[in-house]
Amino acid sequence: MKKPGNDEFLHVINEMFSEQIPFNTLLGLSIESMSPGGVTVSFRMRDELMGHRKRRMVHGGVISSVIDVTGGLVAFMGAQERMDETLGAKLERFGRVSTIDLRVDFLRPGTGTAFTAIARTLRTGNKVAVTRTELTNDTGELIAVGTGSYTVS
Amino acid sequence: MKKPGNDEFLHVINEMFSEQIPFNTLLGLSIESMSPGGVTVSFRMRDELMGHRKRRMVHGGVISSVIDVTGGLVAFMGAQERMDETLGAKLERFGRVSTIDLRVDFLRPGTGTAFTAIARTLRTGNKVAVTRTELTNDTGELIAVGTGSYTVS
Amino acid sequence: MKKPGNDEFLHVINEMFSEQIPFNTLLGLSIESMSPGGVTVSFRMRDELMGHRKRRMVHGGVISSVIDVTGGLVAFMGAQERMDETLGAKLERFGRVSTIDLRVDFLRPGTGTAFTAIARTLRTGNKVAVTRTELTNDTGELIAVGTGSYTVS
Amino acid sequence: MKKPGNDEFLHVINEMFSEQIPFNTLLGLSIESMSPGGVTVSFRMRDELMGHRKRRMVHGGVISSVIDVTGGLVAFMGAQERMDETLGAKLERFGRVSTIDLRVDFLRPGTGTAFTAIARTLRTGNKVAVTRTELTNDTGELIAVGTGSYTVS
Numbered sequence: 001m002k003k004p005g006n007d008e009f010l011h012v013i014n015e016m017f018s019e020q021i022p023f024n025t026l027l028g029l030s031i032e033s034m035s036p037g038g039v040t041v042s043f044r045m046r047d048e049l050m051g052h053r054k055r056r057m058v059h060g061g062v063i064s065s066v067i068d069v070t071g072g073l074v075a076f077m078g079a080q081e082r083m084d085e086t087l088g089a090k091l092e093r094f095g096r097v098s099t100i101d102l103r104v105d106f107l108r109p110g111t112g113t114a115f116t117a118i119a120r121t122l123r124t125g126n127k128v129a130v131t132r133t134e135l136t137n138d139t140g141e142l143i144a145v146g147t148g149s150y151t152v153s
Numbered sequence: 154m155k156k157p158g159n160d161e162f163l164h165v166i167n168e169m170f171s172e173q174i175p176f177n178t179l180l181g182l183s184i185e186s187m188s189p190g191g192v193t194v195s196f197r198m199r200d201e202l203m204g205h206r207k208r209r210m211v212h213g214g215v216i217s218s219v220i221d222v223t224g225g226l227v228a229f230m231g232a233q234e235r236m237d238e239t240l241g242a243k244l245e246r247f248g249r250v251s252t253i254d255l256r257v258d259f260l261r262p263g264t265g266t267a268f269t270a271i272a273r274t275l276r277t278g279n280k281v282a283v284t285r286t287e288l289t290n291d292t293g294e295l296i297a298v299g300t301g302s303y304t305v306s
Numbered sequence: 307m308k309k310p311g312n313d314e315f316l317h318v319i320n321e322m323f324s325e326q327i328p329f330n331t332l333l334g335l336s337i338e339s340m341s342p343g344g345v346t347v348s349f350r351m352r353d354e355l356m357g358h359r360k361r362r363m364v365h366g367g368v369i370s371s372v373i374d375v376t377g378g379l380v381a382f383m384g385a386q387e388r389m390d391e392t393l394g395a396k397l398e399r400f401g402r403v404s405t406i407d408l409r410v411d412f413l414r415p416g417t418g419t420a421f422t423a424i425a426r427t428l429r430t431g432n433k434v435a436v437t438r439t440e441l442t443n444d445t446g447e448l449i450a451v452g453t454g455s456y457t458v459s
Numbered sequence: 460m461k462k463p464g465n466d467e468f469l470h471v472i473n474e475m476f477s478e479q480i481p482f483n484t485l486l487g488l489s490i491e492s493m494s495p496g497g498v499t500v501s502f503r504m505r506d507e508l509m510g511h512r513k514r515r516m517v518h519g520g521v522i523s524s525v526i527d528v529t530g531g532l533v534a535f536m537g538a539q540e541r542m543d544e545t546l547g548a549k550l551e552r553f554g555r556v557s558t559i560d561l562r563v564d565f566l567r568p569g570t571g572t573a574f575t576a577i578a579r580t581l582r583t584g585n586k587v588a589v590t591r592t593e594l595t596n597d598t599g600e601l602i603a604v605g606t607g608s609y610t611v612s
Contacts, residue, residue: 023212026179026201048179052248059176060252061218068213095205099213100587100608103256103409103562105436105453107429122451123413127586128559128610130411132451145428145438147411147453149559149608151587253434253455256409256562258589258606260582275604276566280433281406281457283564285604298581298591300564300606302406302455304434329518332485332507354485358554365482366527366558371520401511405519407564412557 009087010034016094017073027065031073032116036081039074041066042116051110058110058143067133067146068102070117075129078121079152093152100128100149107144112137127153162240163187169247170226180218184226185269189234192227194219195269204263211263211296220286220299221255223272228282231274232305246305253281253302260297265290280306315393316340322400323379333371337379338422342387345380347372348422357416364416364449373439373452374408376425381435384427385458399458406434406455413450418443433459468546469493475553476532486524490532491575495540498533500525501575510569517569517602526592526605527561529578534588537580538611552611559587559608566603571596586612 032040051059119133135144185193204212272286288297338346357365425439441450491499510518578592594603
């Protein structure tokens, strides 16, 4: 159920994602899709992101970063949907979402040429959201999973 | 109690830290000190590392990354000390240390011009080490803490 | 694919679960099913397990306990299947499985008359297993989820 | 800085701790001291709390439970101190404190005849508190540490 202005809303969030959050650009993160039901973020492997040059594995910190970012986006999407807010109020809320804590489990070596993180909400409320994110590589292997808690008010 | 060759050992680890792990260089991480009793890693703030341009806060992913890296270093330092190994064997072990899981708690906004992570070992064994890392900014505020489990064999 | 002696094996594990681990009995935990692909453990609510008498909610510690136990069982089931071991060796291994760390996310109030935990393995190896457990109540609500790392060697 | 009525306040919290939370009584938990700066909870080993009868180790679920409880108490103590509330309002708040998530790291075998958990606050706010708890046995060994996030509003 798209509301009027939904496209504009997503467009502005996408802009803020890159321009207001420079580290997302440094990592090369790209929002593939974004709704309260789920958020998908992807990035391409490149040498600078490696944590093990010989084995060509992506750095664990890159994995933690993309899981944190994707989880935060779905936490925001769920929170803003609950509120009858103006676009301006939604964007202000976007700037206030912050991670309380994050756990990442590293399941398989982070090899691949591209990676995709998909986040869903486990719990949402007026103050706190909990999200679950899975990171897979381009051959479909599950590389890491993460759970994050976020303040969303 | 320095063993013969300890300086060489630390020098080589430092080299591998930058050359074999390109993402450490992208973040600008620098090993300040390194012993089985504790490891200190620092980095300087710059625009590319920001997670919030207006409020000039470091990105949560940078925080998770440096906590993961510093914890892994002290896990390695503790493990290699337990073994009577050649330098070559130690360096091979360095390449095999990997994070099982990591939890990061974000305690205060990540503002500051420089940040320091100090990691200590909570539990060490032949197979698994658990470490605790604290990240402070240049005014001494505790920004985040993290706990990580690592395979070290 | 049942091996000869599989029934005996499960019977003995069930006995050890209660007799060697008295706290499982105090909680009233019961193994519903157990295979390398998944383990189900259930318990019934009773006054002694409450964390909030007025709201009749199960105590968070009970939730953490059953998640830890169910995750440990599936970690063991996965590890013992990888090895060509005698029954005696498997039982010794059972006694050596231990939790490295556990994260529990409490998603909804723990109300209900009975609870079921289902655990699956996210990562398994010769030394460490990582498991994911979901706890639901008798009306099918997801009460809590947990992720645990275990030594299995 | 004791306020008038502080003794009464602590007395009532102690009563609620046992009477409103039956599982605390089942575990035998006892509040040793309680202030915004730190909370200490202890319990004695007994057969029913064992997770490994032969090695006489306390069950991991007991460890998680006491860490959760002690962390929740210090989260509450910190939150109620920030507010100028009546005793009635404080007690209502006590009933509303709930765990968002908990991580426990099991560092050493849980042997001993008595255990003490000490919790401190890492972060406190109007909505969320983060706490750190250490569990030691009667010989002073650090058995486990835990970090929990709690809603406190």
